[in-house]
Amino acid sequence: MENSILDVIPEIPVADWMATFIDWLTDNLSWLFDALRDSGDWVMDSMTELLLLIPPVVFIILLTALAFFAGSKKWGLPTFTVLGLLYIYNQGLWEPLMFTITLVIVASLLSIIIGVPLGILMAKSEIANFIITPVLDFMQTMPAFVYLIPAVAFFGIGMVPGVFSAVIFALPPTVRFTNLGIRQVSDEMVEAAQSFGSTGSQQLFKVELPLAKATIMAGINQTVLLALSMVVIASMIGAPGLGERVINALQRAQVGPGFVAGFALVVLAIILDRTLQGFNKD
Amino acid sequence: MATKVEIQNLVKIFGKKEKQALELVKKGHSKEEILEKTGATVGVNQASFKVEEGEIFVIMGLSGSGKSTLVRMLNRLIEPTEGNILIDGENVSQMNKEDLRRVRREKLSMVFQNFGLFPHRTILENTEYGLEVQGVDKETRQKKAEAALDNAGLLPYKDQKPNQLSGGMQQRVGLARALANDPEVLLMDEAFSALDPLIRRDMQDELLEMQETMHKTIIFITHDLNESLRIGDRIAIMKDGEVVQVGTGEEILTNPANDYVERFVEDVDRSKVLTAENIMIRPQTLRASKQGPRVAAQQMKAEGLSSMLVIDDNHQLKGYVTDKDVLSAVKSNIRNFDNILRTDIPKVSKDTLIGDLYDIIYDSDTPVAVVDENNRLEGIVIRSLVIGALAKEREEESNNGE
Incomplete structure (x- = not known):
């Protein structure tokens, strides 16, 4: 080992460079990060408070009704929703649930707001496609925990760094599926739109996006579930919610409470997934 | 009759080494030679013809003859490599985006082989698409679209989606949609080829009947000789991207320009073509x-x-x-x-x-x-x-x- 020819090259200080870069960002952009954290905290706190204002009974009824209409008016999903939410309430996890829902909604919305336009850009520009594809690969293959470190550096601990890391983790499917959906629109559809003298945006909004809708929705569905899983991991850096209970149980090696909270997360994931899928089928 | 559409030395080359291939095209090398030397495919090779106002001009050729490429260059769905496209004397090939859009909206409409109907829109919404992108207000464009559908006997279906209709009906919608914004030139790309033979014949009859009152300039692409002879006032035969003969069905049958055309017309049922x-x-x-x-x-x-x-x-x-x-x-x-x-x-x-x-x-x-x-x-x-x-x-x- 010691005499390996490869040792000619001294160790490149990648870790130092990365640290320096993050430090530089933190020093120079702290005003921005602080502003983002304060406004983000305010928005999410208010949202959770608002959700907690709704009586759990009303909340359960509303969500069940939503599941009923999403699931083509069959009874399986609504039944699961009622029982699942009653279980969460019964186990005293209602407040953490509301925090988790807030984090998932905010992270998903941000991912969609950023992801759909990025996907459109990739579909329309080969250069954008060429640049963004490897970035997405990077984002998806980098272990999720790694994002927690710069998140803490930028925003400290709490909900905002949680959402920040969740957005990075959950963004790629929406971008990829939007890109794919638009590229899959058949040549004849595009030619038909163009032959009538559509402008670029008419072609996009009247033909391409409606035809790509199902594919884009499948991407958004993925994004929501990834956001949920990252919100749980983000509890390690102080994001409140169901994940916090899981982490607490882990640290104290309490099998029982760990499973109770973990099961609540499964319930939430299934309700989110099936409801979104149901709406996508219409 | 005035010339409505004219193309002059239109060339389309696909692939890299466009310039080199173009030079070879001008020197008269064949499609195969150019492919071998440059790797570029000659889609259309120095095509020229004039289409008179109000005639049905058929462009006929087998698959790969460049006929679909040629028709797509007329409204620049495919950009020509070289050559001119004149519509009413205006050079479409040199136009900027805005002018091109205006020509597409006002002068040219296209009917597609697989109908090209938007599956997420109703029949009525499909028909009003051309007017919608022009910014015509909803009431006016619906009225015009309904008139076009009524003309084709399709008004009862206006709230259905395209996939609820049969192929023949869908193509009637395609035609109604193309006519709804009252174009001067109709481009029909293998418009009836996806239909079964009996329906195809009906559609040909309907097109001819419609043409008697409308007098549009129609450029019709097909690979079917019988279809071209049936509906075409004049026919251009294409082979390997070149226009090898232009003439009436009569002229082509009686005086085939070369062996290729002769072989093409051999199969034709004379009893349905020759007259007293x-x-x-x-x-x-x-x-x-x-x-x-x-x-x-x-x-x-x-x-x-x-x-x-x-x-x-x-x-x-x-x-x-x-x-x-x-x-x-x-x-x-x-x-x-x-x-x-x-x-x-x-x-x-x-x-x-x-x-x-x-x-x-x-x-x-x-x-x-x-x-x-x-x-x-x-x-x-x-x-x-x-x-x-x-x-x-x-x-x-x-x-x-x-």
């Missing part, structure tokens, strides 16, 4: 005012005829006389045809297809007279000519079989 005009001959006639039975008898003897047509001074057909009647008239010393003239002669116009002529002539003892709308005699068709024309076809079929 193609096989009629100049008849021996008798003029009622100047000639009598004696002259008739003399001529019949000389020519070996058993009957002769009688015309008046205006060349209008009066009837015919038979050899028997003529001889008895001569014996009775009668000087005119008044008593022996027979009028039960079948008459057809010169556009009558040989296929239809066959039944008429089969039941007739006399030749069939070909007359114009004023009953003026233009020629006659005798049984042996019809059989001859059909036999020529059969002979070619058996030659092909060898």
Whole structure:
């Protein structure tokens, strides 16, 4: 080992460079990060408070009704929703649930707001496609925990760094599926739109996006579930919610409470997934 | 008639090394040579023709002949590599985006092989698409779209989605959509090729019927020779990206420009294409005012005829006389045809297809007279000519079989 020819090259200080870069960002952009954290905290706190204002009974009824209409008016999903939410309430996890829902909604919305336009850009520009594809690969293959470190550096601990890391983790499917959906629109559809003298945006909004809708929705569905899983991991850096209970149980090696909270997360994931899928089928 | 659309030396090259390939095209190298030397594919090779206002101009060729590429260059769905496209004298190939959009909106509409209907829109919404992108207000554009659908008998289906309709109906919608913004030129890319044969025939008839009142300039792409002969006023035949012949169906069938065209037209069913005009001959006639039975008898003897047509001074057909009647008239010393003239002669116009002529002539003892709308005699068709024309076809079929 010691005499390996490869040792000619001294160790490149990648870790130092990365640290320096993050430090530089933190020093120079702290005003921005602080502003983002304060406004983000305010928005999410208010949202959770608002959700907690709704009586759990009303909340359960509303969500069940939503599941009923999403699931083509069959009874399986609504039944699961009622029982699942009653279980969460019964186990005293209602407040953490509301925090988790807030984090998932905010992270998903941000991912969609950023992801759909990025996907459109990739579909329309080969250069954008060429640049963004490897970035997405990077984002998806980098272990999720790694994002927690710069998140803490930028925003400290709490909900905002949680959402920040969740957005990075959950963004790629929406971008990829939007890109794919638009590229899959058949040549004849595009030619038909163009032959009538559509402008670029008419072609996009009247033909391409409606035809790509199902594919884009499948991407958004993925994004929501990834956001949920990252919100749980983000509890390690102080994001409140169901994940916090899981982490607490882990640290104290309490099998029982760990499973109770973990099961609540499964319930939430299934309700989110099936409801979104149901709406996508219409 | 004015020229509506003209293309001049239109070239499309696909692939890299466009410039190098273009030079070779100009030097007259073939498609294969250019592909071998540069790796570029010549889609359309220096195509030129003029389309007159109000005609149905068919571009025909087998797949890979460049006909679809050519039609897509007319509205620049495909950018030409070189050459000019003139519509009403305006050079479309040089236009900026805004002008091109205006031309697409106001002058050109396209009908697609697989109908090109938007599946997420209703029939009505599909039909009003062209007007919608022009910014026409909702009420006006719906009214126009409904009128176009009504014209095609599709109004009851206006709230359905395209996939609820049969193929023929969908293409009627495609046509109605193309006509809704009242274009001057209609581009039809294999518009009926995806339909089954009977529906295709109906659609061809409907197109011709519609054209009688609308007088659009229609550029119709097809690979089907029978279809081109049926609907085309003129036909351009393409091979390997080149336009090898332009002419009426008649001209192409009778004078194929080269072996390729000849082989192409060999398969055609002559009885459905050739008309009385193609096989009629100049008849021996008798003029009622100047000639009598004696002259008739003399001529019949000389020519070996058993009957002769009688015309008046205006060349209008009066009837015919038979050899028997003529001889008895001569014996009775009668000087005119008044008593022996027979009028039960079948008459057809010169556009009558040989296929239809066959039944008429089969039941007739006399030749069939070909007359114009004023009953003026233009020629006659005798049984042996019809059989001859059909036999020529059969002979070619058996030659092909060898």
